[in-house]
Amino acid sequence: MNKPKYPKINYIGNKEKIASWICDQLPADVQTVADVFSGGCSFSYEAKKRGLSVIANDILQINHQLALALIENNDVILNDDDVDLIFSGSLKNGFMTEHYSDVFFFEQECQELDLYRQNIEKLDNPYKKALAFALIRRAMIRKMPYSRFTIPWEKVKQLRDEEYSYAKYGRRRAYHNQSFEFHFRENLRAYNQAVFNNGKQHQALNQDVFEVLNNIQADAVYLDPPYTGTMNNYFGFYGLLDSYISSSIAKPFDNHFMDKKQAIDLFKKLVEYLKPFRYWLFSYNNVSQPNREELAQMLAENGRKVQILETPHIYKVTGKENKQNHKEILFLVENI
Structure with missing residues (x-):
């Protein structure tokens, strides 16, 4: 069999170039990982390549189809x-x-x-x-x-x-x-x-992030939410494709992380829903809201261990003047 290769997806905010780096940070005892904002599935695909069992979830129907095709599908x-x-x-x-x-x-x-x-x-x-x-x-x-x-x-x-x-x-x-x-x-x-089979079973889900976190079991959860304060209108970018699939006008979803006023409350809610899981990997951006320090403080509550890593990463729809100033941040949380 040829070595599996992630195909061309063209997904704004895709982590294809750093998916391997992110997967490198997964603790050695992780067997099942949930990618709850799976988007273009680059992280899920890399995790599948590494022999893990993957749960890929996204609220957009077209992203769910990508996960069905490339993650849940084995042959x-x-x-x-x-x-x-x-x-x-x-x-x-x-x-x-x-x-x-x-x-x-x-x-x-x-x-x-x-x-x-x-x-x-x-x-x-x-x-x-x-x-x-x-x-x-x-x-x-x-x-x-x-x-x-x-x-x-x-x-x-x-x-x-x-x-x-x-x-x-x-x-x-x-x-x-x-x-x-x-x-x-x-x-x-x-x-x-x-399409390839790594010998494990996988799931592709099409749910709101809070619904899916309430109904799955996994050793680690990877989160790559829309970055509040950046161009992150994923429904606007890709909602037409959902309309095409359903043959009806798609409606914007609620927990979209676009509103700066709601962002902190949404992240606090995420932390509550993550408490059953041992490991959390949280992708973020140095210009997003809440800022790095605020999010780190939320994640570290109740004695949780938090490690913060950085790597340069260009967010594709950012204006030219800002592209080189962006860094990808990865929060590694052990919920002890």
Whole structure:
């Protein structure tokens, strides 16, 4: 078997470049780890590669599909017949055409997405469906300037104009105008090869963080919450993909960690819900709120041992003037 390799996900805030460093900090007696803000699953994937049993949870449905495809799934891949089925048939006027034509994609592109959504439902295995959603996600992201669904339509059209892009940025970005099918097929092999079995069972969950912490057992919990005070609107970035999966307008979730006024209360609540677990690994950022000292104080209450590590890490959507000032902080907590 080829060595498992995390595929291209394009997830804002992804920890792909430092996932190995984070996993290095896991205590030796950890056998099961819960990644409760799993996002693009880079940490979960690295933990799975290291032979651990992984629980990957995220409140966004599209992130849940990524976790089903790459973490819970041990051996199911998409074959040529599956892919041909997804891209068969005539264009369809459906949910995407009605709600998002000339909003994020052109009308014909939305008709294509409606057809593919209908065909994905015909796949005979939930992990095949999850892989298909993960690959359609990749295709939609590749066609979207800045890889997020918060860009006004006029700007989208402007940036997809290859001559404009070349004149302004020196790059035509032709991949924005390649078809969904092109991007899906181009990435198919990498996603199929990313599926592997480490001999353990895994879970992919789609719950609010407090709900999942109340209902799981694990030796360690890894937390990578949205960083309050930074560009962290994950529902805005990726909520469209949830709408696509459900064929209904997705609603923002409650515990989003975006509101500075609520952040401290949410972190205090997190600490309460983490008390049943022995080890906590908490990713954070040196410009987030509550600040480093406030969070360290919360984590150290009741005699808990807290170690703080740092590594340089660029947060992708931060403005140019701030990128080099950001450091990734990892709080290691032993709950004794």
